Amino acid sequence: MAQLDPGTLVTIVTIVVATFGMVLGAILPAWVEGRAVLKALEGITRQPEAASNIRNTLLISLALLETTAIYVLLIVLVLIFANPLLDRFFPAG
Numbered sequence: 753m754a755q756l757d758p759g760t761l762v763t764i765v766t767i768v769v770a771t772f773g774m775v776l777g778a779i780l781p782a783w784v785e786g787r788a789v790l791k792a793l794e795g796i797t798r799q800p801e802a803a804s805n806i807r808n809t810l811l812i813s814l815a816l817l818e819t820t821a822i823y824v825l826l827i828v829l830v831l832i833f834a835n836p837l838l839d840r841f842f843p844a845g
Contacts, residue, residue: 759842766835770828777824785817 756764792810796803830836 759838762837766831766837770831773824774828777821781817781821785814788813
């Protein structure tokens with residue numbers, strides 16, 4: 753690692769961090785969404801007459817939960833393809 757160019761080192765570290773970020777950004781929202789669906793199904797089972805309200809609330813909350821995974825994907829793609837760290841720490845020129 754000591755023989756690597758600093759720009760290459762920053763790129764490698766960015767890719768590793770982006771990989772871990774994407775893994776966590778995919779697993780955690782999926783787990784939370786699964787828990788939300790489980791609780792909604794339990795609520796519908798207990799009160800079938802409230803199924804419409806629970807379903808509407810569930811769909812809205814699932815959409816909001818999914819945006820966290822999309823934000824993680826967006827940040828990871830920016831880090832990989834338009835790495836701002838390279839320009840900040842190693843200006844061209």
